[in-house]
């Protein structure tokens with residue numbers, strides 16, 4: 058079992074990992090494979106002490122390098138769900154399961170907007186995981202809805218199973234090099250539903266029937282990530298120790314609310330690590 062699972066490879070996540078390592082704790086930092094974290098798009102940051110006029114990329118690379126050199130571990134994958142298990146937490150990371158004593162949520166402020174009907178059809182033909190569910194669609198007709206390049210990679214796997222794949226971009230990205238049985242659609246998905254014949258996707262131009270619909274985005278809605286987590290709008294309320302309403306779950310950085318700033322994210326990551334360390338020590342002593 059891991060000590061601390063940190064969700065997010067931004068400033069809050071890396072800072073948390075460094076302090077966790079200083080406390081001798083095992084820290085695993087998790088984010089999707091093609092993680093382009095918000096800060097990567099910042100050309101110049103002037104308010105991070107000690108790194109004048111550094112680009113967002115340079116800051117993130119330096120944080121990552123420092124954390125890994127201190128022994129933090131890195132893991133690729135979108136965290137889909139976190140389940141409290143009494144003494145620990147199970148994290149569903151793509152199609153793998155991790156167990157940790159404490160969790161730090163450092164997912165930034167980006168929140169995906171689901172299509173109408175998507176949540177209702179989840180597990181009834183709508184899936185977020187090609188590896189977990191792809192096998193059910195051998196020889197069938199499926200759609201992929203993707204917000205990023207990750208969808209292209211997942212589609213290469215799905216195209217080897219399904220007979221036909223229609224590929225819809227939710228946000229603009231490169232879709233070159235897809236297999237012959239994949240059709241890149243110019244239509245915009247509007248909603249997902251069901252009729253007598255099965256699953257349907259409504260677009261701005263037509264209604265299409267599919268056996269399955271795979272959706273790939275770079276983040277999860279908070280209520281789907283952790284059902285019991287208290288939220289305020291799109292933010293996670295915390296106290297000064299970065300505690301959420303769930304014992305053993307802490308949050309840091311942009312996901313806790315404004316100001317959305319690098320120095321604030323780094324400071325909160327530090328506090329979350331110290332609080333998680335205290336939580337783990339209490340838990341281990343009680344056991």
Ligand SMILES: Cc1cc2nc3c(=O)[nH]c(=O)nc-3n(C[C@H](O)[C@H](O)[C@H](O)COP(=O)(O)OP(=O)(O)OC[C@H]3O[C@@H](n4cnc5c(N)ncnc54)[C@H](O)[C@@H]3O)c2cc1C
Pocket residue numbers: 064065066067068069070087088089092093094095096098099100101102103104134135136137163164165166167275276277282309310311312316317318319320322
């Ligand atoms: C163009 C631009 C310019 C900016 N300029 C400045 C500036 O000058 N000064 C300043 O202080 N701030 C600036 N900011 C804000 C700064 O980027 C953020 O405040 C900071 O990145 C927040 O850090 P964070 O760690 O909380 O979240 P983020 O940096 O957003 O990182 C979140 C991480 O969580 C991951 N993630 C999300 N959901 C999941 C999931 N379900 N599973 C796994 N991983 C997940 C993401 O992939 C990412 O790795 C700027 C932002 C932008 C976009």
